[in-house]
Amino acid sequence: MTQIISRPSDTKLSQFRVKGEIPVPLLIGRLTLAAVPILLFFAWRSLDRGFAGSATILIIFAALLSVNGIIYLASHNSTLQRRGFITVITVLFTYLAVNAVEDGSAIIWLFAYPPIIFYISEARVGVIACVGGLAAVALLFSPLGDMVFDTPYSTSFRLTMLAVLGFEMFTCFVLDQSRRRSKLGLLKLAAEFEYAAKHDALTGLYNRREAHEQLETEYQRYMRNGRAFSVLLMDIDLFKSVNDNYGHHVGDETIMMVARTLREQSRKVDTLSRWGGEEYLVLLPETDITEAVQTANRIRQAIASTPVRAEKRTVNITISVGTATIHGAESVDRLLQRADEALYRAKDMGRNKVCDSEGSFS
Ligand SMILES: Nc1nc2c(ncn2[C@@H]2O[C@H](COP(=O)(O)OP(=O)(O)OP(=O)(O)O)[C@@H](O)[C@H]2O)c(=O)[nH]1
Numbered sequence: 001m002t003q004i005i006s007r008p009s010d011t012k013l014s015q016f017r018v019k020g021e022i023p024v025p026l027l028i029g030r031l032t033l034a035a036v037p038i039l040l041f042f043a044w045r046s047l048d049r050g051f052a053g054s055a056t057i058l059i060i061f062a063a064l065l066s067v068n069g070i071i072y073l074a075s076h077n078s079t080l081q082r083r084g085f086i087t088v089i090t091v092l093f094t095y096l097a098v099n100a101v102e103d104g105s106a107i108i109w110l111f112a113y114p115p116i117i118f119y120i121s122e123a124r125v126g127v128i129a130c131v132g133g134l135a136a137v138a139l140l141f142s143p144l145g146d147m148v149f150d151t152p153y154s155t156s157f158r159l160t161m162l163a164v165l166g167f168e169m170f171t172c173f174v175l176d177q178s179r180r181r182s183k184l185g186l187l188k189l190a191a192e193f194e195y196a197a198k199h200d201a202l203t204g205l206y207n208r209r210e211a212h213e214q215l216e217t218e219y220q221r222y223m224r225n226g227r228a229f230s231v232l233l234m235d236i237d238l239f240k241s242v243n244d245n246y247g248h249h250v251g252d253e254t255i256m257m258v259a260r261t262l263r264e265q266s267r268k269v270d271t272l273s274r275w276g277g278e279e280y281l282v283l284l285p286e287t288d289i290t291e292a293v294q295t296a297n298r299i300r301q302a303i304a305s306t307p308v309r310a311e312k313r314t315v316n317i318t319i320s321v322g323t324a325t326i327h328g329a330e331s332v333d334r335l336l337q338r339a340d341e342a343l344y345r346a347k348d349m350g351r352n353k354v355c356d357s358e359g360s361f362s
Pocket residue numbers: 202235236237238239240241243247248249250251252255276277278347351
Protein backbone atom coordinates (compact mmCIF):
# COMPACT_ATOMS: atom_id res chain seq x y z
CA MET A 1 0.00 0.00 0.00
CA THR A 2 1.33 3.43 -0.79
CA GLN A 3 0.04 6.86 0.00
CA ILE A 4 -0.21 7.90 -3.64
CA ILE A 5 0.26 5.78 -6.73
CA SER A 6 2.58 7.70 -9.07
CA ARG A 7 1.70 7.65 -12.74
CA PRO A 8 3.79 5.05 -14.64
CA SER A 9 6.62 6.28 -16.88
CA ASP A 10 6.61 5.91 -20.70
CA THR A 11 9.37 3.26 -20.54
CA LYS A 12 7.38 1.24 -18.02
CA LEU A 13 4.19 1.62 -20.02
CA SER A 14 5.79 0.49 -23.29
CA GLN A 15 6.49 -2.90 -21.67
CA PHE A 16 2.77 -3.58 -21.40
CA ARG A 17 0.71 -5.13 -24.14
CA VAL A 18 -2.57 -3.67 -25.35
CA LYS A 19 -5.57 -5.95 -25.87
CA GLY A 20 -5.48 -7.63 -29.30
CA GLU A 21 -1.73 -7.21 -29.79
CA ILE A 22 0.05 -10.49 -30.70
CA PRO A 23 2.54 -11.34 -27.95
CA VAL A 24 6.12 -11.51 -29.32
CA PRO A 25 6.80 -15.08 -28.05
CA LEU A 26 3.59 -16.27 -29.74
CA LEU A 27 4.51 -14.52 -33.00
CA ILE A 28 8.00 -16.04 -32.95
CA GLY A 29 6.45 -19.44 -32.25
CA ARG A 30 4.11 -19.12 -35.24
CA LEU A 31 6.90 -17.85 -37.52
CA THR A 32 9.05 -20.80 -36.45
CA LEU A 33 6.19 -23.20 -37.21
CA ALA A 34 5.84 -21.63 -40.69
CA ALA A 35 9.57 -21.35 -41.42
CA VAL A 36 10.61 -24.92 -40.54
CA PRO A 37 8.47 -26.69 -43.22
CA ILE A 38 9.42 -24.01 -45.81
CA LEU A 39 13.13 -24.57 -45.09
CA LEU A 40 12.68 -28.34 -45.26
CA PHE A 41 10.81 -27.98 -48.58
CA PHE A 42 13.65 -25.92 -50.10
CA ALA A 43 16.20 -28.36 -48.64
CA TRP A 44 14.38 -31.21 -50.38
CA ARG A 45 14.39 -29.23 -53.69
CA SER A 46 18.09 -28.47 -53.34
CA LEU A 47 18.76 -32.16 -52.73
CA ASP A 48 16.64 -33.05 -55.75
CA ARG A 49 18.73 -30.70 -57.91
CA GLY A 50 21.95 -32.15 -56.60
CA PHE A 51 22.93 -29.34 -54.15
CA ALA A 52 23.57 -31.49 -51.12
CA GLY A 53 25.57 -28.69 -49.37
CA SER A 54 22.70 -26.16 -49.55
CA ALA A 55 20.21 -28.83 -48.47
CA THR A 56 22.29 -29.65 -45.38
CA ILE A 57 22.66 -25.99 -44.43
CA LEU A 58 18.90 -25.33 -44.82
CA ILE A 59 18.16 -28.39 -42.64
CA ILE A 60 20.58 -27.02 -40.01
CA PHE A 61 18.69 -23.68 -40.00
CA ALA A 62 15.37 -25.55 -39.59
CA ALA A 63 16.91 -27.51 -36.70
CA LEU A 64 18.26 -24.33 -35.03
CA LEU A 65 14.84 -22.65 -35.21
CA SER A 66 13.20 -25.77 -33.77
CA VAL A 67 15.72 -25.99 -30.93
CA ASN A 68 15.14 -22.29 -30.16
CA GLY A 69 11.39 -23.01 -29.96
CA ILE A 70 11.88 -26.07 -27.75
CA ILE A 71 14.19 -24.14 -25.37
CA TYR A 72 11.50 -21.46 -25.03
CA LEU A 73 8.82 -24.06 -24.33
CA ALA A 74 11.02 -25.53 -21.60
CA SER A 75 12.34 -22.29 -20.06
CA HIS A 76 9.69 -19.63 -20.92
CA ASN A 77 12.59 -17.21 -21.30
CA SER A 78 11.18 -14.83 -23.92
CA THR A 79 14.35 -12.68 -24.14
CA LEU A 80 16.44 -15.74 -24.95
CA GLN A 81 13.83 -16.88 -27.47
CA ARG A 82 13.78 -13.46 -29.20
CA ARG A 83 17.56 -13.13 -29.31
CA GLY A 84 17.97 -16.69 -30.58
CA PHE A 85 15.37 -16.16 -33.30
CA ILE A 86 16.87 -12.84 -34.45
CA THR A 87 20.35 -14.39 -34.63
CA VAL A 88 19.21 -17.43 -36.62
CA ILE A 89 17.11 -15.48 -39.15
CA THR A 90 19.83 -12.84 -39.62
CA VAL A 91 22.41 -15.53 -40.42
CA LEU A 92 19.86 -17.35 -42.60
CA PHE A 93 19.03 -14.26 -44.68
CA THR A 94 22.74 -13.49 -45.05
CA TYR A 95 23.33 -17.04 -46.29
CA LEU A 96 20.42 -16.82 -48.78
CA ALA A 97 21.84 -13.59 -50.24
CA VAL A 98 25.53 -14.52 -50.29
CA ASN A 99 25.15 -18.04 -51.64
CA ALA A 100 22.47 -17.18 -54.20
CA VAL A 101 20.39 -20.21 -53.14
CA GLU A 102 17.66 -21.24 -55.68
CA ASP A 103 19.60 -19.65 -58.56
CA GLY A 104 19.70 -16.34 -56.68
CA SER A 105 15.90 -15.97 -56.29
CA ALA A 106 16.00 -16.81 -52.54
CA ILE A 107 17.32 -13.30 -51.84
CA ILE A 108 13.71 -12.11 -52.32
CA TRP A 109 13.02 -13.60 -48.85
CA LEU A 110 14.98 -10.62 -47.48
CA PHE A 111 11.76 -8.60 -47.76
CA ALA A 112 10.32 -10.65 -44.88
CA TYR A 113 13.06 -9.39 -42.53
CA PRO A 114 12.13 -5.70 -41.80
CA PRO A 115 8.50 -6.16 -40.59
CA ILE A 116 9.52 -9.10 -38.38
CA ILE A 117 12.52 -7.35 -36.85
CA PHE A 118 10.58 -4.13 -36.13
CA TYR A 119 7.73 -6.04 -34.48
CA ILE A 120 9.75 -8.33 -32.28
CA SER A 121 12.48 -5.95 -31.10
CA GLU A 122 12.86 -2.41 -29.80
CA ALA A 123 12.71 0.38 -32.42
CA ARG A 124 16.44 1.06 -31.93
CA VAL A 125 17.37 -2.58 -32.63
CA GLY A 126 15.06 -2.59 -35.68
CA VAL A 127 16.76 0.51 -37.13
CA ILE A 128 20.27 -0.84 -36.49
CA ALA A 129 19.40 -4.25 -38.02
CA CYS A 130 17.77 -2.70 -41.11
CA VAL A 131 20.46 -0.09 -41.77
CA GLY A 132 23.14 -2.75 -41.23
CA GLY A 133 21.27 -5.20 -43.48
CA LEU A 134 20.84 -2.67 -46.28
CA ALA A 135 24.52 -1.71 -46.08
CA ALA A 136 25.48 -5.40 -46.23
CA VAL A 137 23.31 -5.95 -49.34
CA ALA A 138 24.84 -2.83 -50.96
CA LEU A 139 28.30 -4.23 -50.21
CA LEU A 140 27.32 -7.62 -51.62
CA PHE A 141 26.10 -5.92 -54.84
CA SER A 142 29.27 -3.77 -55.13
CA PRO A 143 32.31 -4.71 -57.24
CA LEU A 144 34.00 -5.77 -53.97
CA GLY A 145 31.12 -8.18 -53.27
CA ASP A 146 31.45 -9.59 -56.78
CA MET A 147 35.13 -10.25 -56.20
CA VAL A 148 34.46 -12.15 -52.99
CA PHE A 149 31.12 -13.91 -53.61
CA ASP A 150 30.57 -13.86 -57.37
CA THR A 151 26.77 -13.64 -57.18
CA PRO A 152 24.60 -13.97 -60.35
CA TYR A 153 22.48 -10.79 -59.89
CA SER A 154 22.05 -8.43 -62.88
CA THR A 155 22.69 -4.69 -62.49
CA SER A 156 19.03 -3.75 -62.89
CA PHE A 157 18.02 -6.41 -60.32
CA ARG A 158 20.62 -5.08 -57.87
CA LEU A 159 19.39 -1.48 -58.21
CA THR A 160 15.72 -2.46 -57.95
CA MET A 161 16.38 -4.76 -55.00
CA LEU A 162 18.26 -2.03 -53.10
CA ALA A 163 15.64 0.64 -53.85
CA VAL A 164 12.66 -1.55 -52.93
CA LEU A 165 14.34 -2.99 -49.84
CA GLY A 166 15.29 0.51 -48.64
CA PHE A 167 11.73 1.72 -49.31
CA GLU A 168 10.26 -1.25 -47.42
CA MET A 169 12.57 -0.72 -44.45
CA PHE A 170 11.66 2.98 -44.25
CA THR A 171 7.93 2.20 -44.52
CA CYS A 172 8.22 -0.43 -41.78
CA PHE A 173 10.03 2.10 -39.57
CA VAL A 174 7.33 4.77 -40.07
CA LEU A 175 4.49 2.29 -39.45
CA ASP A 176 6.26 0.86 -36.41
CA GLN A 177 6.74 4.35 -34.92
CA SER A 178 3.06 5.05 -35.47
CA ARG A 179 2.10 1.71 -33.85
CA ARG A 180 4.32 2.37 -30.84
CA ARG A 181 2.98 5.94 -30.41
CA SER A 182 -0.67 4.91 -30.54
CA LYS A 183 0.01 2.00 -28.16
CA LEU A 184 1.69 4.34 -25.69
CA GLY A 185 -1.22 6.78 -26.03
CA LEU A 186 -3.73 4.02 -25.27
CA LEU A 187 -1.75 2.78 -22.28
CA LYS A 188 -1.36 6.33 -20.93
CA LEU A 189 -5.09 6.87 -21.25
CA ALA A 190 -5.79 3.61 -19.42
CA ALA A 191 -3.33 4.61 -16.66
CA GLU A 192 -4.99 8.04 -16.34
CA PHE A 193 -8.42 6.41 -16.08
CA GLU A 194 -7.17 4.01 -13.46
CA TYR A 195 -5.57 6.85 -11.50
CA ALA A 196 -8.74 8.97 -11.65
CA ALA A 197 -10.89 6.02 -10.57
CA LYS A 198 -8.80 5.52 -7.43
CA HIS A 199 -7.78 9.04 -6.40
CA ASP A 200 -9.34 12.24 -5.22
CA ALA A 201 -8.68 15.01 -7.76
CA LEU A 202 -8.11 17.82 -5.24
CA THR A 203 -5.69 16.13 -2.83
CA GLY A 204 -4.26 13.17 -4.76
CA LEU A 205 -5.16 10.92 -1.81
CA TYR A 206 -7.11 7.73 -2.38
CA ASN A 207 -10.84 8.26 -2.83
CA ARG A 208 -13.48 6.60 -0.66
CA ARG A 209 -14.02 3.67 -3.05
CA GLU A 210 -10.31 2.81 -3.12
CA ALA A 211 -10.13 3.22 0.67
CA HIS A 212 -12.85 0.56 0.95
CA GLU A 213 -10.78 -1.72 -1.31
CA GLN A 214 -7.68 -1.21 0.83
CA LEU A 215 -9.70 -1.79 4.01
CA GLU A 216 -11.01 -5.06 2.58
CA THR A 217 -7.46 -6.18 1.67
CA GLU A 218 -6.18 -5.30 5.15
CA TYR A 219 -9.18 -7.07 6.71
CA GLN A 220 -8.39 -10.26 4.76
CA ARG A 221 -4.78 -10.02 5.98
CA TYR A 222 -6.03 -9.59 9.57
CA MET A 223 -8.26 -12.66 9.21
CA ARG A 224 -5.23 -14.67 8.04
CA ASN A 225 -2.51 -13.51 10.47
CA GLY A 226 -4.51 -11.97 13.33
CA ARG A 227 -2.47 -8.73 13.32
CA ALA A 228 -4.92 -5.98 14.21
CA PHE A 229 -5.13 -2.74 12.24
CA SER A 230 -6.60 0.63 13.19
CA VAL A 231 -8.46 3.40 11.43
CA LEU A 232 -8.50 7.14 12.09
CA LEU A 233 -11.58 8.98 10.92
CA MET A 234 -10.94 12.72 10.95
CA ASP A 235 -12.97 15.80 10.18
CA ILE A 236 -11.92 19.46 9.90
CA ASP A 237 -13.58 21.46 12.66
CA LEU A 238 -16.07 24.19 11.73
CA PHE A 239 -15.02 23.96 8.12
CA LYS A 240 -18.22 25.60 6.90
CA SER A 241 -17.08 28.83 8.59
CA VAL A 242 -13.74 28.71 6.67
CA ASN A 243 -15.70 28.62 3.41
CA ASP A 244 -18.15 31.26 4.59
CA ASN A 245 -15.51 33.66 5.96
CA TYR A 246 -12.68 33.26 3.44
CA GLY A 247 -14.27 31.74 0.35
CA HIS A 248 -14.20 28.29 -1.24
CA HIS A 249 -10.68 28.67 -2.65
CA VAL A 250 -9.34 29.01 0.92
CA GLY A 251 -11.53 26.04 1.88
CA ASP A 252 -9.90 24.01 -0.91
CA GLU A 253 -6.44 25.19 0.18
CA THR A 254 -7.27 24.01 3.71
CA ILE A 255 -8.34 20.58 2.45
CA MET A 256 -5.00 20.31 0.57
CA MET A 257 -2.98 21.44 3.60
CA VAL A 258 -4.55 18.68 5.73
CA ALA A 259 -3.71 16.13 3.00
CA ARG A 260 -0.10 17.36 2.88
CA THR A 261 0.22 17.13 6.64
CA LEU A 262 -1.24 13.62 6.63
CA ARG A 263 1.44 12.54 4.14
CA GLU A 264 4.19 14.12 6.22
CA GLN A 265 2.99 12.48 9.44
CA SER A 266 2.29 8.99 8.09
CA ARG A 267 4.31 5.88 7.35
CA LYS A 268 4.66 4.52 3.82
CA VAL A 269 2.46 1.55 4.68
CA ASP A 270 -0.46 3.70 5.85
CA THR A 271 -3.34 4.34 3.47
CA LEU A 272 -4.56 7.91 3.33
CA SER A 273 -7.87 8.76 1.77
CA ARG A 274 -10.32 11.59 1.42
CA TRP A 275 -13.44 10.02 2.86
CA GLY A 276 -15.82 12.86 2.03
CA GLY A 277 -15.92 16.68 1.76
CA GLU A 278 -13.71 17.57 4.76
CA GLU A 279 -13.40 14.05 6.15
CA TYR A 280 -10.33 11.81 5.87
CA LEU A 281 -9.74 8.17 6.68
CA VAL A 282 -6.30 6.83 7.59
CA LEU A 283 -5.76 3.08 7.65
CA LEU A 284 -2.88 2.01 9.92
CA PRO A 285 -1.82 -1.61 9.30
CA GLU A 286 -0.56 -3.66 12.24
CA THR A 287 -1.30 -0.85 14.72
CA ASP A 288 -2.96 -1.21 18.13
CA ILE A 289 -5.21 1.34 19.78
CA THR A 290 -2.41 3.00 21.81
CA GLU A 291 -0.25 3.61 18.73
CA ALA A 292 -3.31 4.71 16.76
CA VAL A 293 -4.20 7.35 19.35
CA GLN A 294 -0.56 8.54 19.43
CA THR A 295 -0.53 8.88 15.63
CA ALA A 296 -3.88 10.67 15.66
CA ASN A 297 -2.62 13.15 18.24
CA ARG A 298 0.58 13.77 16.30
CA ILE A 299 -1.46 14.54 13.17
CA ARG A 300 -3.93 16.68 15.12
CA GLN A 301 -1.13 18.77 16.64
CA ALA A 302 0.67 19.14 13.31
CA ILE A 303 -2.48 20.43 11.64
CA ALA A 304 -3.28 22.80 14.51
CA SER A 305 0.21 24.32 14.18
CA THR A 306 0.13 24.67 10.36
CA PRO A 307 -1.73 27.83 9.35
CA VAL A 308 -3.26 28.20 5.90
CA ARG A 309 -2.18 31.42 4.16
CA ALA A 310 -5.17 33.22 2.67
CA GLU A 311 -4.35 36.49 0.89
CA LYS A 312 -2.90 38.65 3.67
CA ARG A 313 -4.38 36.62 6.50
CA THR A 314 -3.62 33.27 8.01
CA VAL A 315 -6.28 30.76 8.94
CA ASN A 316 -5.75 28.34 11.78
CA ILE A 317 -7.76 25.18 11.74
CA THR A 318 -8.12 22.07 13.88
CA ILE A 319 -9.38 18.58 13.35
CA SER A 320 -11.29 16.06 15.44
CA VAL A 321 -10.39 12.38 15.21
CA GLY A 322 -12.17 9.14 16.04
CA THR A 323 -10.01 6.02 16.24
CA ALA A 324 -10.92 2.35 16.28
CA THR A 325 -8.95 -0.90 16.21
CA ILE A 326 -10.34 -4.08 14.73
CA HIS A 327 -11.10 -6.86 17.16
CA GLY A 328 -12.60 -10.34 17.07
CA ALA A 329 -14.59 -11.17 14.00
CA GLU A 330 -16.30 -7.79 13.68
CA SER A 331 -16.87 -6.51 10.13
CA VAL A 332 -15.19 -3.53 8.46
CA ASP A 333 -18.55 -1.72 8.52
CA ARG A 334 -18.79 -2.19 12.28
CA LEU A 335 -15.21 -0.91 12.70
CA LEU A 336 -16.03 2.20 10.66
CA GLN A 337 -19.20 2.73 12.65
CA ARG A 338 -17.19 2.69 15.91
CA ALA A 339 -14.68 5.19 14.47
CA ASP A 340 -17.57 7.41 13.36
CA GLU A 341 -19.14 7.30 16.83
CA ALA A 342 -15.75 8.18 18.37
CA LEU A 343 -15.39 11.11 15.94
CA TYR A 344 -18.76 12.49 16.96
CA ARG A 345 -17.81 12.17 20.63
CA ALA A 346 -14.64 14.17 19.88
CA LYS A 347 -16.81 16.89 18.27
CA ASP A 348 -19.25 16.84 21.20
CA MET A 349 -16.36 17.29 23.65
CA GLY A 350 -15.44 20.60 22.07
CA ARG A 351 -13.43 19.63 18.90
CA ASN A 352 -9.63 19.52 18.38
CA LYS A 353 -9.73 16.18 20.23
CA VAL A 354 -8.89 12.52 19.60
CA CYS A 355 -11.41 9.98 20.91
CA ASP A 356 -10.96 6.24 20.73
CA SER A 357 -13.81 3.84 20.29
CA GLU A 358 -13.34 2.52 23.82
CA GLY A 359 -14.43 5.90 25.17
CA SER A 360 -11.17 7.58 26.20
CA PHE A 361 -10.14 10.93 24.74
CA SER A 362 -7.17 13.24 24.57
N1 LIG B 1 -14.14 24.48 -0.21
C1 LIG B 1 -14.66 23.27 -0.12
N2 LIG B 1 -15.67 23.03 0.74
C2 LIG B 1 -16.19 21.79 0.84
C3 LIG B 1 -15.71 20.74 0.04
N3 LIG B 1 -16.42 19.61 0.36
C4 LIG B 1 -17.30 19.96 1.31
N4 LIG B 1 -17.18 21.27 1.63
C5 LIG B 1 -17.91 22.06 2.59
O1 LIG B 1 -17.61 21.59 3.91
C6 LIG B 1 -18.63 22.06 4.78
C7 LIG B 1 -18.87 21.02 5.86
O2 LIG B 1 -19.53 21.64 6.89
P1 LIG B 1 -20.35 20.91 8.03
O3 LIG B 1 -20.58 19.45 7.63
O4 LIG B 1 -21.58 21.70 8.32
O5 LIG B 1 -19.40 20.84 9.24
P2 LIG B 1 -18.34 21.86 9.87
O6 LIG B 1 -18.64 23.28 9.53
O7 LIG B 1 -17.00 21.35 9.49
O8 LIG B 1 -18.61 21.66 11.40
P3 LIG B 1 -18.21 20.46 12.32
O9 LIG B 1 -17.95 19.27 11.43
O10 LIG B 1 -19.39 20.22 13.19
O11 LIG B 1 -17.00 20.88 13.06
C8 LIG B 1 -19.84 22.36 3.91
O12 LIG B 1 -20.08 23.74 3.91
C9 LIG B 1 -19.42 21.91 2.52
O13 LIG B 1 -19.94 22.75 1.49
C10 LIG B 1 -14.65 21.02 -0.89
O14 LIG B 1 -14.18 20.17 -1.63
N5 LIG B 1 -14.16 22.28 -0.93
